[in-house]
Amino acid sequence: MNRREFIQSLAVLGITASHLPTALLASNNKTWKQKYETALKFDPRLIGHQNYTQERQAKSLFIEGGFPKDFSGTFYRNGPALLERADVRQKHLFDGDGMIHAFKFENGNVSFKNKFVQTYKYQKEQKAGRFLYDLSDLGLKTPESVTSADTINNANTNILPVGDEIWALWEAGSAYGMHPETLETKGAITLNTQLKGAPFSAHPKIDADGTIWNFGLDYSSGQIIVYKLNPKGVMQKFGIVKTDYHAMLHDFLITDKHILLVLPSLRVNPKGKGFAAQQQFDENRSLRVLVVDKNDFSLKATHEFPACFLFHFGNAWEEKDGTIRFDGCRYPNLEVLNRMENIMQGDTFLMKDTISQTVIFTIYPDGKTKQEAFAGSTEFPRIYPALTGKRNEKIFTIGDTKNAQWADSIRSMSIDTGKIDQYVYGEDYLVEEHVLIEKPKQKGGYLIGTALNWKKQQSCVSLFDAENIKAGPLARAWLEFHIPLGFHGNFKMS
Amino acid sequence: MKTRNLIKTTIALSLFSLNILAANLNVTIDKVNSNEGKILAQIFKGKENYKNGKPESSLIVPAKKGKNSFLFQNLSQGEYAVRLFHDMNDNNDLDTNVFGMPTEGYGFSNQAVGNFGPPKYKDMIVIIGKDTKAADTKVKMIY
Numbered sequence: 177m178n179r180r181e182f183i184q185s186l187a188v189l190g191i192t193a194s195h196l197p198t199a200l201l202a203s204n205n206k207t208w209k210q211k212y213e214t215a216l217k218f219d220p221r222l223i224g225h226q227n228y229t230q231e232r233q234a235k236s237l238f239i240e241g242g243f244p245k246d247f248s249g250t251f252y253r254n255g256p257a258l259l260e261r262a263d264v265r266q267k268h269l270f271d272g273d274g275m276i277h278a279f280k281f282e283n284g285n286v287s288f289k290n291k292f293v294q295t296y297k298y299q300k301e302q303k304a305g306r307f308l309y310d311l312s313d314l315g316l317k318t319p320e321s322v323t324s325a326d327t328i329n330n331a332n333t334n335i336l337p338v339g340d341e342i343w344a345l346w347e348a349g350s351a352y353g354m355h356p357e358t359l360e361t362k363g364a365i366t367l368n369t370q371l372k373g374a375p376f377s378a379h380p381k382i383d384a385d386g387t388i389w390n391f392g393l394d395y396s397s398g399q400i401i402v403y404k405l406n407p408k409g410v411m412q413k414f415g416i417v418k419t420d421y422h423a424m425l426h427d428f429l430i431t432d433k434h435i436l437l438v439l440p441s442l443r444v445n446p447k448g449k450g451f452a453a454q455q456q457f458d459e460n461r462s463l464r465v466l467v468v469d470k471n472d473f474s475l476k477a478t479h480e481f482p483a484c485f486l487f488h489f490g491n492a493w494e495e496k497d498g499t500i501r502f503d504g505c506r507y508p509n510l511e512v513l514n515r516m517e518n519i520m521q522g523d524t525f526l527m528k529d530t531i532s533q534t535v536i537f538t539i540y541p542d543g544k545t546k547q548e549a550f551a552g553s554t555e556f557p558r559i560y561p562a563l564t565g566k567r568n569e570k571i572f573t574i575g576d577t578k579n580a581q582w583a584d585s586i587r588s589m590s591i592d593t594g595k596i597d598q599y600v601y602g603e604d605y606l607v608e609e610h611v612l613i614e615k616p617k618q619k620g621g622y623l624i625g626t627a628l629n630w631k632k633q634q635s636c637v638s639l640f641d642a643e644n645i646k647a648g649p650l651a652r653a654w655l656e657f658h659i660p661l662g663f664h665g666n667f668k669m670s
Numbered sequence: 671m672k673t674r675n676l677i678k679t680t681i682a683l684s685l686f687s688l689n690i691l692a693a694n695l696n697v698t699i700d701k702v703n704s705n706e707g708k709i710l711a712q713i714f715k716g717k718e719n720y721k722n723g724k725p726e727s728s729l730i731v732p733a734k735k736g737k738n739s740f741l742f743q744n745l746s747q748g749e750y751a752v753r754l755f756h757d758m759n760d761n762n763d764l765d766t767n768v769f770g771m772p773t774e775g776y777g778f779s780n781q782a783v784g785n786f787g788p789p790k791y792k793d794m795i796v797i798i799g800k801d802t803k804a805a806d807t808k809v810k811m812i813y
Contacts, residue, residue: 372773394769
C-alpha cells in the first residue's frame with residue numbers, strides 16, 4: 177500500500193487526511209508503544225505486530241474444503257510474539273520473544289497449539305515482569321549485562337524437526353530443543369562442549385540423505401563455524417572459516433560438493449544502539465561468495481558480485497562443468513531492516529527499496545559471474561526439500577502485488593521459462609512463508625502456509641497443490657483468533 | 671626489661687604489625703551451580719599485574735553448590751582485583767568454546783560483569799586501605 181492508498185483506506189474508515197498530522201506525525205513525544213497503539217487504531221493491519229502473550233489451544237479448527245486423506249503431520253511456525261513488557265515495546269521486530277505455533281493434521285481434522293520458547297531470557301524477564309536486556313536503546317533504567325549471546329537468545333526465527341525433537345532457532349546462539357507434541361522446552365542444545373553457546377543459524381540445510389548442514393558467525397572474530405550433523409542432530413564434525421566479516425549473516429547454501437557462505441555488502445557501525453542499528457549497507461563492498469569444501473571445510477574460492485543485500489536463498493547446485501548457480505531474494509540496500517523497525521512503531525509506509533526480487537547468481541568455472549533478476553516482489557524462497565543442493569526448476573515465494581504491508585500472494589516461478597503460477601490471497605490477508613511438502617511416492621507436492629486476515633482478525637492455514645497454485649487452496653483451516661506474523665516454519669510428516 | 675614487659679611489648683608490636691601488613695579479603699560467590707570440581711581464584715594487586723596476568727596469590731577451594739566464601743589473607747595496602755572460575759571438570763583450565771567464550775562459570779570481584787565482552791578492571795577494584803583489617807567483596811558467578 178502506498179501513501180495515497182493508505183489515505184484512501186483511512187477515508188473508508190471515516191478518517192480524513194486532516195487527522196493524520198495529529199494522529200500519526202506529531203507523535204515525537206510519544207513512546208514507541210503509544211505510537212504503535214495510535215497507528216493500530218487507524219490501520220488494523222498492524223494487528224500482526226501486536227504484543228502477544230497468550231498460549232492457546234484449539235482442538236478442531238473450522239475447515240473450508242477438505243484436507244487430503246494422505247495428508248498427515250504437523251506444521252510448525254516460529255516468530256516474535258512477546259513484544260512488550262511493563263509498557264515498554266521492543267523497537268525492532270527481531271527482538272521479540274519466539275513463540276512456536278503448531279498446526280496438527282490428522283484424519284482430516286486440524287488442531288492447534290502454541291507456546292513460548294522458554295529461553296533463559298524469556299524465563300528471567302517473565303519472572304521480573306519487565307525487560308531486563310536493552311537490545312535496542314529502549315531506555316531501560318537498570319538493564320542487565322549481556323554476558324553471552326545466549327543471554328539474549330530469543331529463539332524466534334525458525335523451527336526445525338530434528339530426530340524426536342523440534343529445534344527453535346535463532347542465529348547468534350544455541351538452538352533450543354522442544355517436545356514436538358507438548359511444545360515444552362527442553363533447553364539450549366550443546367552439540368559438544370567445544371561448541372557450547374556457539375552460534376547456530378536459523379537456516380540449516382538438509383541433504384537428501386538427511387544430513388543437516390548449518391553455519392554460525394562469531395561476530396567479534398569474523399570466524400564462521402560450519403556444522404555437519406546427522407539426521408538425529410548429533411554432531412558429525414565442524415570446521416572454522418576465517419573471514420573479515422562481522423555483520424548480519426542470516427542464511428547460506430549447499431550444493432552436492434560445497435557450502436556457499438554468501439556475505440552481503442554490510443559493515444558494522446559500533447556506535448549503533450542495538451544489533452539492527454549497527455548494521456550498515458556499504459555500496460563499495462561486494463557481495464562475496466565463499467565456496468567451502470563439504471569434506472574438509474577448506475575455503476576453495478571467493479567470488480564477487482555487485483553490492484547488494486539478501487536475507488534468504490532458495491537453493492544452489494553445480495552443473496557438470498563446475499558452474500555454480502544459486503538464487504536469492506535481493507534487496508538493493510538495507511532499508512528493509514529499517515522497515516522492520518518502523519512497523520514496530522506503526523509506520524507502514526513502504527519504501528521502494530524494501531522490495532526484494534528473485535535473482536539467479538551464476539559463477540562459471542573461469543570465475544566469471546552473472547546475475548539475472550526476475551520481475552515481481554518475492555521473499556521467503558523455498559524449494560522441494562529433496563532437491564536441496566541439486567538442480568531445481570521452480571522457486572516458491574511469497575510476495576506482494578499491490579504494495580501490501582506484509583505480503584498478499586504466493587507464487588512459483590520456473591527459472592527455465594520464467595512461467596509464474598500465482599495465487600493472490602487479496603488485500604484482507606497478510607501472507608506468511610509457504611513451505612513445500614513432497615507427496616509420498618508421487619511427483620509434485622503440497623504448499624502449506626499461514627495468513628492473517630486482518631479484517632476478521634483471524635489466522636488461517638491453507639494447503640495448495642504446489643503444481644497448481646493458481647487454482648487456490650485445496651483446503652483452509654481457520655483459528656477463531658489471530659496469531660502474530662512470524663518468520664519461518666517447517667512441516668513434519670507423520 | 672622484665673620478661674613480662676617484653677611479652678607485652680611483643681604482643682603489642684605483633685598486633686600492631688598485623689594491623690599494618692595483614693588485611694584479609696573475604697570473597698563471597700553468590701551462586702555455584704554444583705559440588706563438582708573446585709573454585710580457582712586469583713588476586714591481583716594493581717592494574718598492571720592484572721593485565722599481565724601476574725597474581726599476588728592464588729587459592730583453590732572445593733566447589734559447593736550455592737553460596738561459597740573464602741579468604742585472601744595478609745594483603746598489604748593497595749588496589750586489588752579478584753578473578754575466579756569454577757573448574758567443574760578438574761582440568762585446572764577455564765574451558766572455552768571454539769570462539770573463546772567460557773563454558774565454565776566465572777566471576778570477578780565487586781560483582782563486575784562484562785557487557786558484550788569482559789568486564790573492565792575499574793569495575794572490579796577492591797581497596798585495602800592503610801587501616802583496613804578486613805574487607806569484603808562479592809562475586810557474581812556467570813555460567
